[in-house]
Amino acid sequence: MTLTNTDVTDHIMRLGEQAKAAARALGLASTDTKNAALIASAKALRESLPVLLAANDKDVQSVMGKKPDAFIDRLKLTPDRVEAMASALEQIAALPDPVGRKLAHFERPNGLNIERVAVPIGVIGMIYESRPNVGADASALCLKSGNAVILRGGSESRHSTEIIVEAMQRGLAEAGLPAHVVQAVGTTDRSAVKALLQADDYVDLVIPRGGRGLVELVANEAKVPTLLHLDGNCHSYVHHAADIDKAVKIITNAKLRRTGVCGATESIVIDRKIATVILPKLTDSLKGCELRGDAEAVSLEPRLTLATEEDWSTEYLDSIASVKLVENLDEALAFISKHSSGHTDAIITEDNEAARRFLLAIDSAVVMHNASTQFSDGGEFGMGAEIGIATGKMHARGPVGLEQLTSFKYLVHGTGQTRP
Amino acid sequence: MTLTNTDVTDHIMRLGEQAKAAARALGLASTDTKNAALIASAKALRESLPVLLAANDKDVQSVMGKKPDAFIDRLKLTPDRVEAMASALEQIAALPDPVGRKLAHFERPNGLNIERVAVPIGVIGMIYESRPNVGADASALCLKSGNAVILRGGSESRHSTEIIVEAMQRGLAEAGLPAHVVQAVGTTDRSAVKALLQADDYVDLVIPRGGRGLVELVANEAKVPTLLHLDGNCHSYVHHAADIDKAVKIITNAKLRRTGVCGATESIVIDRKIATVILPKLTDSLKGCELRGDAEAVSLEPRLTLATEEDWSTEYLDSIASVKLVENLDEALAFISKHSSGHTDAIITEDNEAARRFLLAIDSAVVMHNASTQFSDGGEFGMGAEIGIATGKMHARGPVGLEQLTSFKYLVHGTGQTRP
Incomplete structure (x- = not known):
């Protein structure tokens, strides 16, 4: 469907209202009811296999020749992949219910009895790219945690997403829960993303999952x-007291x-003292991986190429790594603190x-x-499963x-x- | 000082850089060191009493006749109020250190041992109005929790804030901690607030404390x-099974x-079944308070005035309350869900x-x-103390x-x- 900007905003607001009402009902549902909905959704997804594969084929045909092979592979569904999606729903049903956990409990001198209890967040907007299974996983995690979800998948996967949402909605209905717990934005209009990001009266949280462009936009x-992370510029630091073989492995x-x-390591930081020992072994072991070192590292191991300043803050997501030599732990801490994107950093040492x-x-x-x-x-x-990884410091940090x-x-x- | 917009942005960025460096050092400080800084700050604050009172007098003189008495009362410091500020710092020193708490601990089948440990947030921007003690309290809470703070108090209190920050910085220095753990924006330029709110490279969290205009701006x-709350439209609901005397009290x-x-109740919701019994008693007990009821409530208790639709979502912060009659718990839930600002709502019942x-x-x-x-x-x-109350659902909710x-x-x- 093609819509004007006002139409899109109205449409998102209507989805938001429906989601909010659904979230209220879902928030009071028992664990058994939520699990029944997940199990029924898995069944509905399996039953929809032929329809889903046909819809997915339409999606795949529409981008064939226009997108790289890796993109088409992420978009493509097979019977095995659909089965994996259905079984992920069942696995999420088997996880403990996070709602209602007593997080703290204190009694005050005046007799007031105060509990801090986990409750759902409310309505979650999930913005992702071409992989249809992200929609199913996210819906299941939201449902189990008592949240309604509004999915905005890549426009290339819209036919697949539609069938997946229908299957989840049948599962919800079967368990007596409102269908609007899981909704898709429907329109592929790009202004829908913006409307979703601005809808703070209806949407409590947005989680983007995809490439840097998408996450940056959000x-x-x-x-x-x-809840998001922009980069995963992760470091592995080999301290001078490392077990060299363990470090290489x-x-x-x-x-x-x-x-x-x-979570892939993009930058390898090495104590100068052990560089001559570990560099050849590491270069052997990382065969096929381009290593871009500082001048000193290149002088010690000629198979390295020379890094530029830009390399220290680059997340390659490829068979490339930067290599930096440092004098000691303090220098390593300073270098990593300067360049890390705050996702994951490791030290390898026996000390x-x-x-x-x-x-x-x-x-x-x-x-x-x-x-x-x-x-x-x-x-x-x-x-059990994650909906994303967060590098901000508010609310959740690390796997979500x-x-x-x-x-x-x-x-x-x-x-x-x-x-008094 | 008067600055151009670019100057203001540069100034805030410089404060942010200094705060970030200070936060790094503070984050590694021991509980004893942080407590020593708080106790030394309390001492420095007491020693600065004459200077502080003189500075505060300058602030008070500059608004005398231009601002309401209540404003001037909030701004005004006395020896007793300064002593209360100093002793609040000592009370915060006596609270348990929130940093380093082990929040979760799990061992994976592969032997990985994973701990979730509390760490400081980093740099906190505190935006508030005329009460100088808010700056001291917020600084102490941030210091104890390992965070650097950038204070932006109301321009009317700038001389007082300057002396308070100097005292805190002397306390920090005495304990060997960087003075930039506590900084004030300094300039009264309004664009400084905007620059602080946009400085996401340096500031991890902003907490506004003040009237609706300020919080809405933030x-x-x-x-x-x-972390903030816009409104505190709090409800007290008297269920038909309430103990009437308890409810009135x-x-x-x-x-x-x-x-x-x-946290003051603004709206009183009453089950129809007990309205004739409780309304006269409540009206007696709430003497001096204007009660604005729906038509039915007014017909039962003529001392009530008639409420308009606007009253149901108004936070009076005054001796006024709205009174709504409902049929039962379900109707009360619907009414309160519609009008509550998500701060605090209460039920009174023996059921x-x-x-x-x-x-x-x-x-x-x-x-x-x-x-x-x-x-x-x-x-x-x-x-022990709070820096504010949050009604959002991310990170912290309720007292902070x-x-x-x-x-x-x-x-x-x-x-x-x-x-694998």
Whole structure:
């Protein structure tokens, strides 16, 4: 559908009103009801397999030849991928309910009994790109945490998204919950994103998931609170007291396990004292990866190319890493503090005191000792699933799972107390 | 000082850089060092008494005859008020350190050991009006929670603020902490507020404290995250199963103990079934308070005046309350959900099941049963002190005390784990 700007704003406001009403009902639903909706949604998704694949084929055909292969691969659904989506819904049903947890409890001298209890946030706007499964995962995480969701997926995936939302809505209806718990923006009009970002009367939180352009747009335009990360410029620092073989193994994994994820190491920082020993081993192990070092590193290991100033703050998301030599822990802390994007940074050392100093001093969402930065992930943290990763310092930081999709309120139980 | 807009932006950025560097050092300081700084600041404040009173007199003289008496009373310092400020610093020193608390701890099957630990937020911008003690309290709460603060008090209090900041900086220096932990914007240029609200590279959080105009400005202009509340349109609902005398006593306190605080009840909601019994008693007890009721309430109790639609969403901050009759709990829930500003709402009833339904269904930061809404306060909650009250759902909700001035990070302890 094509709409004027006013139409788009009205449309988003209507979705917002519907979402708010649905969220109110969902917020009072029992865990069993929410789980029943998730399980019924999984079933509905499996039943819709032929329709979904046909819709997805329409999406794929419309961009064929116009978008890179990697884009089309992210967009494409197969029976296996649909099954994985359905089974993710069931896995989220099996996770503990984050709503209603008693976060704190205190009794005051005047007898007031005060509880801090987890409650849903309300209405969440989810803005993402071409992968249709992001819509299903996000809907399931929002539903389980008692939140209504408004999905705004990439316009290229609109036919697939429509079928996925219909399946979730059938699941919700079957459990007696309002269908408007899960809605899609519908229109592919770009002004809809802006309207969603400004709709602070209806939307409590926006989570963008995608490339830097999308996330930057959201960060700049949102009036609504957001949970997001712009960059994952992650560092692995090899301290002079590191076990060299362990360091090579960890960094190879941190850089090359998957180069396109935000927790991949982009910059390797090495103590000068051990550089001649580790550089050749690391270069061997990171075969196929371009290493861009400072002048000193290049002089020690000629397979390195010379880095420019820009490299120190670049998130490559590719088989490239920068290599910086430092004199000691203090210099490493200064360098990483200057260039880190606050996502994940690691130290590799057998010196526990040095590790402790690093973990305290580096101001990133996740700081690691002797482990691969690629562990920075909700699933790996045992959260069951994540809707994104946040690098801001308000509300949630690091992987955003079910608990992070809740707020809280204070319940005050009195017996007639008045304040002196 | 008078500055151009570019000058103001540069000035705020320089304060921001200094604050960020100071916050880094403070974040690593021990509890003892922070407490020593607070105690030394209290001493410095007492020593500065004559200078502070002289500066305050300059502030008071400059607005004499131009501002209402209540404004001048808020601005005015006396030896007793300065002593109260100093002793508040010592009380904050005595509170537990919110930094370093272990918020969660989990071990993964692969042996990764993950802790979630409270850390300071970083740099906090505090924007307030004429009361000089707000600057001292906020500085102390920020210092204790490991955050640097940039104060922007009302221009009328600038001489007082200058002396208070100097005293805090002497206290910081004495404890070996950087003076830039506490800074004042200095210039009274109004564009400084805007520059502070936009400085998201340096400022992690802005907290406004003051009248609706100030808070609205911050809510609309801030690029930086904020913790704030616009309105405190608080309700007290008398359920038909209430103990009438208890209800009268609670509501009299909730409305009249202090009418100018955000937790004061502004709207009284009453079940029709008990209206004839409670209305005369309530009107007697709330003497001096104007009661604006709906037509039915006015017909039952002629001392009431007729409310307009606007009254239901008005925060009077005065000896006025609106009175609404409802059929039952469901109607009360609908009415309060529609008009509440999400601050604090209370039910008065002896029926625990009705109370439970109310506490779950009302989506406000604080919900109460059989207690005065005026208890909605950090001190009354046992937080020791509060820097403000938040009605947003992200990060902190309700009273914002020391714990709410922290973020957290994940510390991941490995033994060489790589991700499969």
